[in-house]
Amino acid sequence: MAKVVPGQPYDRSALILFGSETGNSEEVAQCLGDVVERLRFASKVCEMDAVELQPQNALHKATVIIFVISTTGLGDIPRNARKFWRNLLRKRLPPNCLSRVSFTTFGLGDSSYVQYAYPPSLSAACFAKQCGAFNWAARKLHKRLEQLAAKEIYPRGEADEQHHEGIDGTYLSWSADFGKRLLSLYPLPDGVEPIPPHVLLPPKYILQLVEEENLKDSSEYLEPEIKDSDPESGSLLGTDAAEGAAIQKTIALASASGKTTLSKSLQSPTTPPRSQPQSSVLATMTSPVSISISVPTLDHPLSSISTTLNSTPASSNLTPISPTSLQSSLAEPLRTGLKESVASVWSNPVAGLSTSTPALHQPSTIVKGKITNSVNLDANLLDRDPPVNQKVQLPGAQGPRVELLHTERMTADNHWQDVRQLTFRLPANAGRPMPGDILRVHPNNTPDAVAELICLNDWEAMAETKTVFKAAGSSFPDNMLLSPIRGLHPVNQTTLRELLTHNLDITAIPTRRFFGKISEWTNDPLHKTRLLDFANPARTEEYLDYAVRSRRSILEVLGDFPSVKIPWTYAADAFPFMQGRQYSICSGGDLTNDTQDPGFYHVQILVAIVKYQTVLQKIRRGLCTQYIESLEVGELAGVSFERGTAGIGSDPRRPAILIGAGTGIAPLRSLILERACTRLENEADRAKTVLFFGGRNQGADYFYQEEWKANRALLTVFPAFSRDQREKYYVQDALRAEGKLVWEMVEGGASVWLCGSSGGMPRRVRAALLGILGFHGRMSREEAEKLLAEMVKNRLFTQETW
Ligand SMILES: Cc1cc2nc3c(=O)[nH]c(=O)nc-3n(C[C@H](O)[C@H](O)[C@H](O)COP(=O)(O)O)c2cc1C
Known part of the structure; x- marks a missing residue:
């Protein structure tokens, strides 16, 4: 088992800023974070809107900045980068205000958008030359940064989803060459090598067990720069400012002194003393039975994690993996093709991207639009007792909720596809819904799936104990930048089971990065080799066959590799955060009014229930539509409201x-x-x-x-x-x-x-x-x-x- 080697900055730091609508750019940004960390940069990955342009902040202190941005709408900037973009466009910015910034950009786009797109600022001639709106956001961002005197240290990369290898078709070679360029610009000191691929990188977020009193004053540790007073920024998914603050609380440190105590129930005689050397081995897979946890301190947040798992290594009972292909076109749409061809000498073979399908749009999605606030639906609703049912509610009932009023199947009973119309009761303080607006549905994992995951990882002993998220400490120069956790409902303290139920996407298709990570947590040599194969960009076909074409979920993969035991402290880092799915509203006009109560509007969405079969024969279901299917009339559902196209086309005087x-x-x-x-x-x-x-x-x-x-x-x-x-x-x-x-x-x-x-x-x-x-x-x-x-x-x- 490899030792954890914390990122050692050697006076170099990289800030990776992303603007992402459906999660792909975020995934690219995380992969680039790994790339630079292996080159011994202190790194920080966060949404663009979390950063201000002020002279003394992280933007100016980082050695390099990598901007990763997708294009949305028809040549639009993703909503979690719009505030940053507006700031960049301010006329009174001095022309050389970014002269200390060294940067590159990586754009995500789809060349099929070449066709119609004609971004407003462009002349017809320029449009023809520039290929329409393809990767428009990255192009204009790159250009604007140069106008403000930022130095390009490496040429812009532009991924195209139409590439037969998807985003990876560009990303892999680009990131490999970019890494080489970084090494040549910032050579490592003698005797210091890049962190090799087989060494586990420190986690970005860790989980800690806490006693309640440790949380009481957590707000005093809020990180100033992630406070976002701009109501339009929408940087936290489906949240408003209050909710954002709660999220900040969530990631606030439980104890400034690092004095974090274990839940009594877990304090076993085997718990190592706090003075134990911080560089203890992460997990000893061969060791028997007991759980022992030493809790990280602030000074050394990672190196102190010492977990001895009750894992008897499973014999090599890996399910035979045969090439598979999709049998049905009903699968949730694959936005990202993936593939790999380049593996550079220095680069991490797990650094390639993989599909980011989980973050994709569902049918009825609208992502276009100028105005895209997320609105907190109704504070009053939060106080209501949720109806008693089998489903686990959002922890603390703090997530946005609205009442489901009505549901109706819209396709014939004998038709293969189940399309449903759902009517929700939206508090009027969200503003009158207009055509083009969006409801984002925040699903849950099923109790069974969560129980299975807990069992697979031997987490039963701590599953019901209160935990807290902690953004892992970093040697990043500007400690103000703690990345908000996208898609995380605000939970100040929650149990591992609740977290797995509401916040972590355990049924997503695993990325190559995930395979790389979990390969560290097995001591079965055969499993390890196989997992590393799937993580290896040079063996993409195997990954595609095993994970993507058969649409295997993270949970199923863990079932196939039972020797993998993820340390529970890594749960928030190992699994992707669940992001709600967007649906454009299908209601309008008089239907919008609640005739009984002017304090509410009615909003409808039309949802195709995702259910399909792959050659694995197992029926697969979309996480979100499964949740939607399970909702009962009268129930409060996890739903947030976002502004869309501002009613373009609703003027009846225009044909x-x-x-x-x-x-x-x-x-x-x-x-x-x-x-x-x-x-x-x-x-x-x-x-x-x-x-x-x-x-x-x-x-x-x-x-x-x-x-x-x-x-x-x-x-x-x-x-x-x-x-x-x-x-x-x-x-x-x-x-x-x-x-x-x-x-x-x-x-x-x-x-x-x-x-x-x-x-x-x-x-x-x-x-x-x-x-x-x-x-x-x-x-x-x-x-x-x-x-x-x-x-x-x-x-x-x-x-x-x-
Ligand atoms: C509604 C929508 C609009 C899009 N508009 C454009 C566009 O104008 N130009 C472009 O190059 N790509 C466009 N794309 C493709 C996205 O940029 C691409 O899917 C990217 O991988 C999404 O990354 P993200 O998940 O980080 O937002 C669009 C995608 C969607 C779903």
Whole structure:
């Protein structure tokens, strides 16, 4: 078992700042954190919005800064980087204000967004040159940093999800070369080597057992810079300022003196004395039975963790791993392809990225928009006693909750797909929901899954004991920067079981980084070798076959490798944090009002329940939709509200062409209802609303057809069902068939919305639109392209695909 070697700064530090909408950039940032730590940099990974531009802060003290940012919407900055971006754009910033900053950027994007995107600040010529909105956020950030005199120490990297190897297709070679560049710029002192890949890096967060009195005054240790008074920053998922403060409390130190006591129940005679040398071995896998814990002190937060697990090493009973492939297209969408080709000499073979599928959008997601506050739903709700049921509630009942009023299956009973409409009761203090707004659903792990994980890791003895998160200490020069824990509900003290239930994503598909980590916690040589294979970027196919194509969960992997025993103190570091899933609202207009109580609004979402089978034969279910499926009417659900596109397209005086397939109807219905209920002084001003809807069968998944009939005067619908006749017929075919009408509406200034799956549909719809502009509008290809780009620029074209 390798010894823990804490990061040794040697006067070098790296700040890794990410802007991430669905978690991919965050994962890249964590991987880069590992890369630099192995090069002996003190590192800190945090959201961009957690950092201020002030002269004396970490931004100016770090030896290097790596910005990792995705592009969202159509050329937009992710919401947890918008405050930082706005600050960077301030006109009164001195032109050389970042002259002490050495940086590089790594962008995450999708080249399919080249097509329509035309970021507002760009001229047509520039647009053509710059390939539309592809990686637009990273490009403009990089450019702005240089304008402010920051020094580029390594060229920008740009990952493309369309690459056949996904993000890894760019990331792996880029990070390997970047590492070499760092070593050449900042050579290590004689006799000091990079931390080798087989040595476990210190954790970012550790768990401690605490007695209640240790927590009482935890607020006095809050780290000033993570306090975020900007209500728009939304840096903490689904939280407002108060909730953010609570999160800060969560990560606040339990004891300034490092005097952290063990829960009495766990203080066994085998507990080592506190004076024990801090560099004790992390875990001795071969040792028998007892649990002994020495608690980290502030000075040496990591080196003192000493856990002797009751682990009898399992014999090598690894389940045979055969290449597998997905049998169903119903799997939650794979946003990130992954693969690996480059393994550099110095680099950590586990440093490559892996899929970040768990953080993905679910159907009905809208992530586009200018205004994206997270709103605390209702303080009063938090005081209510949750209904008694089998499900474990959010710890401390502090997470945002809303009441589920109604749920309804929207597909025919005999249809293979279960699509549900859920109606929630939203406190009015969140503001009136508008088309384009989002509900984020925060799921739970099931009690069974949690129990299984606890059992697999032999954590039964401490599972019910109060614990506290502690951001692991760091030699980072600016100690103000403690990264907020994204996606963590504010729990001041919680048990390990509660944490696993509400906060840690134990059913995510494991990343390569996860395999690298857990390989440290087995003493079975065969298991270790296999785990390191999966972590090795040079053996991507094995990882893909074992973990991704078969959609194995972290829990299943731990079941396959029973010799792995994760020290419980590492739980918060080993597992990803659970992030809520976003759903665009499908309600609007009069449906929004609560006729019984003006203190509330009603909000609906449309959710396709994710259930599928891989060649492993096991039925797989989406974590979030499983939670949604289990919700009962009247129950308070973990849901937060976020602003989206600010009602673009809801003005009934402007014609609207709405194109949607499947659950992509959600934001379109919201628009239709909003437009219909908006009263006009002169009804003659009301413009056409035309919906092109794509489904499989009229009898199975023609959502809201009764409503459309009732609204016939205000809405024209052209449905396209692919499976109702021999010849496949899709929305793009319906568009072509109504080409003349479409052209007339575009000519009349219509706004166009395109919503649904990001597969081939958006590309085909775009081709159809270009054809219509060419044929009916008599435009050349170039003119048609330019018109579409102009529409994007003027926010007359909105694409919400996932
Ligand atoms: C709703 C949505 C909009 C997107 N818009 C763009 C875009 O305009 N340009 C681009 O290059 N990529 C775009 N992408 C691709 C993302 O940048 C890419 O999926 C990235 O891996 C997401 O990283 P994140 O999880 O850190 O946000 C978009 C993705 C989604 C889901």
